[in-house]
Amino acid sequence: MNLLHQNNKESLSPSWEKELKGFVHCVVADNLGAHSIAGFLENFSGKYTCRFCTAENENIQTKEVKSGAFCVRSEDIHNSHLKAIKENSVSSHFGVKRKCVLSENLSYFSVTQSFPPDIAHDLFEGIIPVEIALCISVLISKKCFTLADSNETITTFPFKWTDKTNRPHLVPPTNNTKTTIGGNAHERWSLFKISSSLDRSQSSFKRTSMASPL
Numbered sequence: 001m002n003l004l005h006q007n008n009k010e011s012l013s014p015s016w017e018k019e020l021k022g023f024v025h026c027v028v029a030d031n032l033g034a035h036s037i038a039g040f041l042e043n044f045s046g047k048y049t050c051r052f053c054t055a056e057n058e059n060i061q062t063k064e065v066k067s068g069a070f071c072v073r074s075e076d077i078h079n080s081h082l083k084a085i086k087e088n089s090v091s092s093h094f095g096v097k098r099k100c101v102l103s104e105n106l107s108y109f110s111v112t113q114s115f116p117p118d119i120a121h122d123l124f125e126g127i128i129p130v131e132i133a134l135c136i137s138v139l140i141s142k143k144c145f146t147l148a149d150s151n152e153t154i155t156t157f158p159f160k161w162t163d164k165t166n167r168p169h170l171v172p173p174t175n176n177t178k179t180t181i182g183g184n185a186h187e188r189w190s191l192f193k194i195s196s197s198l199d200r201s202q203s204s205f206k207r208t209s210m211a212s213p214l
């Protein structure tokens with residue numbers, strides 16, 4: 001990767017005729033993989049579990065980001081954590097346990113800027129099923145649509161391609177007492193994509209299905 005970054009075509013291959021530039025922009029990985037490469041603790045039940053800020057786990061559930069309680073990790077802050085580990089001979093400091101393997105070898109690589117959130121765990125298995133469960137519960141209580149309506153949409157929606165094999169689970173009658181929606185990450189993603197159609201009285205899906213029965 002250093003050769004690509006330096007655009008040293010001679011080093012890549014003596015017969016290489018084209019210029020080639022490249023660099024590692026970011027590492028897309030699940031949280032466990034990202035923490036492993038970035039040098040953060042691979043434990044998500046400890047005190048510091050976030051690679052973006054130094055929030056303590058117990059505060060994440062009680063304080064909002066806009067409160068300013070969470071300190072965003074910068075390169076300087078991260079370097080100070082690495083320095084503290086070395087000077088104090090501790091195994092970790094604020095959730096950091098060692099230098100990122102890519103930062104060690106690529107001078108331009110930023111450990112605090114180059115590990116985006118884990119879309120599967122943070123969104124599809126995290127906040128999205130919780131929000132959908134809450135929205136469905138509230139909208140049903142406001143009589144915007146019924147549970148039968150939403151389940152009929154899920155059952156009859158003309159899903160295509162991979163969404164077809166990942167058709168969402170039906171919403172159980174006990175949804176209003178639950179805090180999440182069942183299914184795996186792909187099934188929850190499918191449900192998220194059709195969530196605006198759950199209210200069949202308002203959706204274009206109803207007009208389509210009435211014109212062309214499924």
Ligand SMILES: [Zn+2]
Pocket residue numbers: 050051052053054055070
């Ligand atoms: Zn955070």
